[in-house]
Amino acid sequence: MPTLTWLTREADIRLAQKAPYRLLEAVPDLSYGDAQTENMIIQGDNLDALKALLPYYAGRVKCIYIDPPYNTKSAFEHYDDNLEHSKWLSMVYPRLELLREFLSEDGSIWVSIDDNEGHYLKVIMDEIFGRKKFVATNVWQKRYSRENREAIGDVHEYVMIYARDPERFKLTRNKVSLDEKSRKVYKNPNNDPRGPWRGIPMTAQGWRPNQMYSITTPKGKVHLPPEGRCWSTLESEYKKLLEQGRIYFGKDNNSQPNVIRYLSEVEGHVPWTWWSHEEVGHTDESKKESQLLFGKDVTFGTPKPERLLCRIIEIATNPGDIVLDSFLGSGTTCAVAHKMGRRYIGIEMGEHAVTHCVPRLKKVIDGEQGGISKAVNWQGGGGFRFYRLGDAVFDETGKINQNIRFATLAAHVWFCETKTPIGKKAKSPLLGVHNETAYYLLFNGILGDKRPDGGNVLTSKVLKDLPPFEGQKVIYGETTRLGAERLQAEGIIFKQIPYDIKAR
Numbered sequence: 001m002p003t004l005t006w007l008t009r010e011a012d013i014r015l016a017q018k019a020p021y022r023l024l025e026a027v028p029d030l031s032y033g034d035a036q037t038e039n040m041i042i043q044g045d046n047l048d049a050l051k052a053l054l055p056y057y058a059g060r061v062k063c064i065y066i067d068p069p070y071n072t073k074s075a076f077e078h079y080d081d082n083l084e085h086s087k088w089l090s091m092v093y094p095r096l097e098l099l100r101e102f103l104s105e106d107g108s109i110w111v112s113i114d115d116n117e118g119h120y121l122k123v124i125m126d127e128i129f130g131r132k133k134f135v136a137t138n139v140w141q142k143r144y145s146r147e148n149r150e151a152i153g154d155v156h157e158y159v160m161i162y163a164r165d166p167e168r169f170k171l172t173r174n175k176v177s178l179d180e181k182s183r184k185v186y187k188n189p190n191n192d193p194r195g196p197w198r199g200i201p202m203t204a205q206g207w208r209p210n211q212m213y214s215i216t217t218p219k220g221k222v223h224l225p226p227e228g229r230c231w232s233t234l235e236s237e238y239k240k241l242l243e244q245g246r247i248y249f250g251k252d253n254n255s256q257p258n259v260i261r262y263l264s265e266v267e268g269h270v271p272w273t274w275w276s277h278e279e280v281g282h283t284d285e286s287k288k289e290s291q292l293l294f295g296k297d298v299t300f301g302t303p304k305p306e307r308l309l310c311r312i313i314e315i316a317t318n319p320g321d322i323v324l325d326s327f328l329g330s331g332t333t334c335a336v337a338h339k340m341g342r343r344y345i346g347i348e349m350g351e352h353a354v355t356h357c358v359p360r361l362k363k364v365i366d367g368e369q370g371g372i373s374k375a376v377n378w379q380g381g382g383g384f385r386f387y388r389l390g391d392a393v394f395d396e397t398g399k400i401n402q403n404i405r406f407a408t409l410a411a412h413v414w415f416c417e418t419k420t421p422i423g424k425k426a427k428s429p430l431l432g433v434h435n436e437t438a439y440y441l442l443f444n445g446i447l448g449d450k451r452p453d454g455g456n457v458l459t460s461k462v463l464k465d466l467p468p469f470e471g472q473k474v475i476y477g478e479t480t481r482l483g484a485e486r487l488q489a490e491g492i493i494f495k496q497i498p499y500d501i502k503a504r
């Protein structure tokens with residue numbers, strides 16, 4: 001497959017692998033609301049933050065939305081958007097590689113971008129996610145007024161979508177609910193007890209012999225399908241609809257037949273790639289939302305409108321699903337996900353993680369009524385935890401950092417072995433069973449022995465004390481006193497800490 005090359009590509013495509021595993025440290029003072037919530041705001045470089053999250057969230061995220069700097073050559077107040085072209089590629093490539101690992105089987109990734117880097121982005125996303133995983137490029141009409149400063153006014157951006165499994169995405173994605181304007185098309189002039197309805201012309205393109213019958217109106221006029229068209233149903237189906245009172249012959253009761261569709265039966269529209277500002281908002285709207293939240297002096301330069309995120313989250317997720325945004329900016333994705341009852345993880349490296357995202361989400365929890373609040377009947381509630389990046393799990397020589405706790409190393413070992421997240425916080429040396437192999441970790445006196453090396457060495461006694469498993473066992477420990485024959489007889493593969501733990 002053709003790939004994009006740039007000067008530092010060879011080094012850049014190894015960056016994700018080389019990024020260290022770091023710990024996430026909770027900051028209780030900046031957290032708010034329900035402490036049990038899984039919602040996370042993380043301040044730090046997303047390369048490190050994503051690596052830190054992988055052991056817990058790989059394969060669990062239903063929708064990733066990112067709005068990376070577009071490389072517009074501008075210096076915004078809160079971040080610089082002026083990378084040399086290949087540096088932008090070098091920034092985005094390893095981050096996309098990590099993001100791919102988070103997608104669930106039915107998950108999708110949505111990326112906002114414009115023409116500065118959009119076409120290069122498409123080529124690297126084809127490479128990273130697979131050309132066949134491409135779903136669509138949506139065009140978002142970001143302005144409602146004409147742009148007269150350029151030779152050709154720029155009024156749109158893109159939102160590119162890739163799915164881990166496009167077939168599954170097609171079956172599971174949601175339709176777009178009708179907006180006020182589309183609902184108004186449905187009326188009830190005859191007080192039909194089935195509610196508001198509209199007439200859909202009963203014709204289809206082409207000529208099909210069994211759809212070319214004649215139809216007589218109640219007033220006696222005979223209709224045949226118009227030139228070049230046929231009726232859209234067979235005669236038997238038409239007769240059923242007529243009996244059910246679902247054929248409308250116009251106000252005069254003498255015009256061409258229409259099939260009656262009730263509003264109550266309409267699930268919504270199949271999403272399409274044209275996203276007008278009327279439907280999903282525009283940049284003026286998002287600036288106003290930002291001013292309302294933060295005041296005129298501290299607004300954020302490039303926020304997205306809440307309605308845009310609402311559209312994405314509505315199509316891609318259901319309540320309770322996890323949404324991830326690793327270029328969080330002023331926190332729009334998390335605020336919208338919160339109001340829509342989704343769980344979320346937001347990562348932002350700038351100080352605005354504290355000055356914007358935290359106060360915004362606090363307001364949301366307190367029931368803030370801007371953005372999409374009224375449309376989703378938001379009443380407040382919930383919570384989020386704030387984190388910063390802490391120590392690396394391994395030092396430069398590959399040794400385990402002294403401050404690492406059992407549960408942290410357990411999550412790391414489990415993920416390296418199984419490529420799946422650990423689920424619950426590990427409290428036992430038996431971390432779990434995957435593909436008929438049990439994984440154990442002897443570390444930090446998990447067996448209750450408080451001496452520094454206590455219980456970290458695999459001896460006969462320690463083996464006896466371990467939760468039993470009939471079958472293949474992988475045991476991580478500092479060393480073992482059991483010989484090769486005994487290990488084989490017991491079905492044990494012994495792995496030595498730290499050397500056999502993948503540091504990267």
Ligand SMILES: C[S@@+](CC[C@H](N)C(=O)[O-])C[C@H]1O[C@@H](n2cnc3c(N)ncnc32)[C@H](O)[C@@H]1O
Binds near residue numbers: 045047070
């Ligand atoms: C275009 S803004 C996102 C705006 C956001 N969608 C909103 O509605 O407010 C891009 C953000 O990505 C952040 N960013 C850029 N590089 C980053 C990195 N390596 N790690 C984390 N955040 C980063 C910038 O600080 C900036 O806030």
